[in-house]
Amino acid sequence: MEKEAIGIIDTGSNTVLGVIFRWDSEKDCYRCFSLADGLTVHAGLIRYVDHGVMSAEGLRVLGNALDQIDAFFGEHGVCPEDVRCFATASLRGVSNFAEAAEVAAERGYRMELLSGEEEAACDFEGMLQEMDWLEQAGASFPEQGVALDMGGGSGQLLCFTSRKEKTLADFRSMPIGCLAVKKRLVSGDGSAPSDLELQQIDGFIREQIEQIPMIAGLSADSLQPAPAFFVMGGTVKAIVRLFERMGWPVTSPDCPGSVTLQAEDLQKGLDFFRSSEGRQLVERYESGRRETLVTGIQILLSICRRVGAGQMTVLQSGVREGYVLRHC
Numbered sequence: 402m403e404k405e406a407i408g409i410i411d412t413g414s415n416t417v418l419g420v421i422f423r424w425d426s427e428k429d430c431y432r433c434f435s436l437a438d439g440l441t442v443h444a445g446l447i448r449y450v451d452h453g454v455m456s457a458e459g460l461r462v463l464g465n466a467l468d469q470i471d472a473f474f475g476e477h478g479v480c481p482e483d484v485r486c487f488a489t490a491s492l493r494g495v496s497n498f499a500e501a502a503e504v505a506a507e508r509g510y511r512m513e514l515l516s517g518e519e520e521a522a523c524d525f526e527g528m529l530q531e532m533d534w535l536e537q538a539g540a541s542f543p544e545q546g547v548a549l550d551m552g553g554g555s556g557q558l559l560c561f562t563s564r565k566e567k568t569l570a571d572f573r574s575m576p577i578g579c580l581a582v583k584k585r586l587v588s589g590d591g592s593a594p595s596d597l598e599l600q601q602i603d604g605f606i607r608e609q610i611e612q613i614p615m616i617a618g619l620s621a622d623s624l625q626p627a628p629a630f631f632v633m634g635g636t637v638k639a640i641v642r643l644f645e646r647m648g649w650p651v652t653s654p655d656c657p658g659s660v661t662l663q664a665e666d667l668q669k670g671l672d673f674f675r676s677s678e679g680r681q682l683v684e685r686y687e688s689g690r691r692e693t694l695v696t697g698i699q700i701l702l703s704i705c706r707r708v709g710a711g712q713m714t715v716l717q718s719g720v721r722e723g724y725v726l727r728h729c
Contacts, residue, residue: 407431407729408474408484409721410467410510412501414447414491415553415580415693416635417463419470421477422725430530431725440473441635442466443689446491447554447580455495464504471508481509487724488512489520490555490578515724517574521557523723524550525569528631530726531718532564540659546629547616547708550719551636551697553580557720558704560615560628575609579636579697582606591692592683593675599699606703619708627709632662633719636697639690640670641715646686651715660715664705671698 404424411418421438422431433439444466449459474484486505492498498514505512515523525548532542544564550557556577562570576582583591586601594602611617619627641660644651649670651660673679674695683691690697705713 404431405483406477406479407725408470408479409725410470410484410486410505410512411721412446412463412466412486412488412491412512413552413554414489414578415443415445416689417442417444417446417466417470418635418721419473420721421474421479422729428534431729433722438477440470441689442469445553445580447578447584450491450495453494453496455492455497455501460500460504463501464507467505467508467510484510485724485729486510486512487515489515489720490552490574490581493517493555515720517555517557518572520550520574520720521559521569521572523720523727524548524557524633525559525561525567525572525723526726527718527720527723528633528716529564529567530722531716532631535659542714543629546631547704547710548631548633548716549701549704551632551634551700552578553693554578555581556700558610558613560613571613571615573613575612577606577609577700579693579700582700583693583696587696591696592680592694594695594699599671602696602699603703606700607707610704610707616708627711630705630708630710630713631716632701632713633716636690636693637701637715638717639687639694640667640698640701643674643682643687643694644670646682660717661712662701662715663712664702664710667698667702667705671695671702674698 406423409420419440420433425432444462449456492501502512545562548559555574558573560571562568587594587598641651
């Protein structure tokens with residue numbers, strides 16, 4: 402008997418996503434097969450959190466986002482009882498999470514609050530599954546590396562020493578999400594940070610990630626090779642789409658089927674997207690990322706340079722895929 406499709410609602414700081422996962426009998430797991438099976442609402446919930454409390458307006462915005470996703474699921478035949486809903490950094494630190502959960506309950510959803518540890522575990526499971534699939538298609542990845550799932554409010558930074566043994570050596574949930582960093586360090590609408598603001602972002606990111614022993618122990622003159630760097634998250638995917646639109650390379654001959662961004666191309670993108678032409682392109686094709694895109698690129702560059710990686714592999718899977726593997 403074919404398994405029913407399930408819906409996942411990922412309530413993040415910048416976006417609220419509704420994604421439909423369908424059973425793949427060949428791979429014996431649930432998968433999201435198409436972009437058409439997902440709806441992204443750019444709610445920006447973190448804007449409505451002040452001193453650890455989400456405002457009434459923020460709760461209204463959350464309700465509106467859930468209504469849109471509920472309608473989307475209904476159009477695709479996914480019933481509320483087949484939907485799992487979770488929240489991450491967007492609501493992890495708010496004192497009135499019960500009110501947000503009630504907003505979800507009014508629409509038939511039980512909202513689960515993931516701890517930083519569980520979010521990292523889900524990220525790790527999701528990325529390992531995708532890396533296994535890519536290797537089956539001909540790609541090759543090292544056993545060790547650093548991975549970043551960059552959200553709006555936080556970034557999950559994972560250091561793993563063995564994919565085969567699923568050994569997660571260290572992880573941190575840090576306030577290095579692109580919307581949180583924009584709010585903290587960038588003035589205006591965020592579409593064109595100044596050189597000084599980019600320097601401040603770089604300093605803040607490096608200060609945060611030095612808390613991780615594996616990264617703090619990296620030395621520029623070390624004979625050890627730089628760890629492989631993997632990245633996940635909606636902003637990273639938006640960067641890839643824009644690069645593809647401009648005809649910039651996003652693949653690597655060393656890893657067939659995978660998406661790879663070069664650090665030098667990210668630097669080129671950082672400069673271009675701050676220009677008038679670049680801002681117009683973002684506004685036209687990725688308007689929901691307008692205020693966070695350049696900040697997100699700088700965050701990626703800062704980590705890439707600190708770990709000594711000349712490139713980063715973009716993974717499509719992450720916390721949602723890992724959540725499905727662990728809980729559905």
